[in-house]
Amino acid sequence: MDLYRVQDEVIEPAALHEVVLADSDGAVTTFAGTVRDNTKGRGTSFLVYDAYKEMAEKKLKEIGDELKDKWEINSVGILHRVGQLEIREISVLIAISSPHRKASLEACHYAIDRLKETVPVWKKEVWSDGGEAWIEGDISAPQKTEA
Amino acid sequence: MKIKVLFFASVRDLVGDAERVVSLEDGATVTDLIAGLAAAHKRFIEMAPSLMVSVNQEYMPRDTVLNEGDEVAFIPPVSGG
Numbered sequence: 001m002d003l004y005r006v007q008d009e010v011i012e013p014a015a016l017h018e019v020v021l022a023d024s025d026g027a028v029t030t031f032a033g034t035v036r037d038n039t040k041g042r043g044t045s046f047l048v049y050d051a052y053k054e055m056a057e058k059k060l061k062e063i064g065d066e067l068k069d070k071w072e073i074n075s076v077g078i079l080h081r082v083g084q085l086e087i088r089e090i091s092v093l094i095a096i097s098s099p100h101r102k103a104s105l106e107a108c109h110y111a112i113d114r115l116k117e118t119v120p121v122w123k124k125e126v127w128s129d130g131g132e133a134w135i136e137g138d139i140s141a142p143q144k145t146e147a
Numbered sequence: 148m149k150i151k152v153l154f155f156a157s158v159r160d161l162v163g164d165a166e167r168v169v170s171l172e173d174g175a176t177v178t179d180l181i182a183g184l185a186a187a188h189k190r191f192i193e194m195a196p197s198l199m200v201s202v203n204q205e206y207m208p209r210d211t212v213l214n215e216g217d218e219v220a221f222i223p224p225v226s227g228g
Contacts, residue, residue: 033228049227050156052220055204056227080227092228112228120201120220121227122156134157136197136224 003077004060006053006121011079011090020075020097027101029108033092035085043128049082049091052120056080059119063111067096070110071103078111080121091123148173148215150180158198158221161190177202177209180219198223 003019013030021028035047064076077095085091094111098104116137126132150169154162162184171179177200185192199222202211206222213219 050159051227052153052155052201052204052222055201055220058204116225116228118225119227120155120222120225122223123226123228124156134160134223135226136157137226138224 002061002064002075003079004057004064005078006051006056006060006080006082008081008083011081011093013090013093013095016077016079016093016095020077020095022074022097024099025074025097026099027104028095028097029101029104030096031092031094031108031112032090033112035087035089035091037087039125039127044087045126045128046087047085047091048124048126049080049085050122050124051080051082053082056119056121060115063114063118066114067107067111071098071107072100073098073103073107076107076111078115080115080119082121148175148213150213151216151218152180152184153218153220155220155222157223158191158194161194162188171213175213177207177211177213177219180213181209194223195221 060078074097079093096104096107123135152167201220
């Protein structure tokens, strides 16, 4: 089955794998985005993610629907974490199941790129030198042209 | 009419609220709402060009006419993932 969720709780990859997997599948492709300890060499202490939860979950589902139009896949699961995240923790997890591997591999790559364009989630970096800032994505991204 | 307005990330820091109820004249557009907020927060007008606007959780253009009870959000360039 499909699952689209913005959550405070720690993301568990094995649980999402089970959610998307059906007996007829031959592959599950999983992508995890994790918290890196630096940005271009500047040390990161932790990240804080904020989201427009209801709209973000709706946009995640739209991505899933788009994937199903483009590829022969079975189920889509996308989880995004919010709140304070420590180094190594998972911020986003995508799991896509398909009867054959090529479809879910391609769909997964597309899904994370699309997520970064359209889903209303924001990352604040808190650096080890005491600075902090909300990171803003590319404003020319296709969220502007969305139908 | 009354509109529910939501602020996120850098815009929330600027405005100082996560959520606010704003009264507007009937027929007002997103642009009118922005003008009202800019009057109270000078830096909002500088930030406004880079913001996306959603109305009832869909990205919408600035000339969208608002209706009683609409939920409008100002959305800085997203940085999830």
